[in-house]
Amino acid sequence: MHRPPTTDLTLVHEDPYLLVLDKPAGLLCVPGRGEDKQDCLSARAVARWPEALVVHRLDMATSGLVLMARSGDMQRALGDAFAQQAVWKRYEAVVDGLLDAGPHWSEIDAPLMADWPRRPMQKIDAAGKPSVTRWRVLEALPSLQASRLLLAPRTGRTHQLRVHLASIGHAILGDALYGGEEVQQRTPRLMLHASVLQLRHPATGEALRFESVPPFRCP
The missing domain is CATH 3.30.2350.10 (Pseudouridine synthase)
Incomplete structure (x- = not known):
């Protein structure tokens, strides 16, 4: 059974448009299959910022910086920035x-x-x-x-x-x-x-x- 880390969510940056979080190793970015894989970075972020949306992901085993959007328009804009290698x-x-x-x-x-x-x-x-x-x-x-x-x-x-x-x-x-x-x-x-x-x-x-x-x- 997967046991995600229990460390608190680490906020690096917050503004009206986007969030930057520091993900610990062992935590999924988005939910996986099975009840033991529902605790993830996006779920923890939504609990604090209900409008938070995933822009990109890190592997579960990788730690570090993750960018999230606070609206659909910003999610698309940031997704375009990644696609254009502007990040x-x-x-x-x-x-x-x-x-x-x-x-x-x-x-x-x-x-x-x-x-x-x-x-x-x-x-x-x-x-x-x-x-x-x-x-x-x-x-x-x-x-x-x-x-x-x-x-x-x-x-x-x-x-x-x-x-x-x-x-x-x-x-x-x-x-x-x-x-x-x-x-x-x-x-x-x-x-x-x-x-x-x-x-x-x-x-x-x-x-x-x-x-x-x-x-x-x-x-």
Whole structure:
């Protein structure tokens, strides 16, 4: 049975048009199938802001910043901003393997599609949707035989960061879907956090930037 975290909802930003929340790992963004999957970020948000509407999602195991709209018009405007890649997103992850830190970005350009026999997993396939992830190394973590990365997805496919990093031999620690057993067990959670959201406010034109420090700490 799924047991979502009981931590209080963390509000990062509130205005008459939109909300930014900091989702804990282990909490669904929207309800799933079954009574044990009805507690989710959107349900908790609606309990406090009845007009709150989902704009985008994070995986249940991923923590970090989530944007919600407070009207149908704003939901459409924000959805268009995501579709037009006008929302600037950054993630931090801790991945398997020691890599040299540096300022240079690398890019993974590999189309993704659903792996239907193994749902909800995704796979790289030439017939899939275009999917691009840029990444660079922030620091090596010798005690974990791992590295901390900054990730800049140019597209927003399901499990994109997890599949892309696993495909180059650097699965995210704690990944129960795409990491081997040893990678899964090295940390108590998926080491992936949505740390930055930046966009222009659709209603006011104001430049907005929100940041969240990853809750996981690495020795």
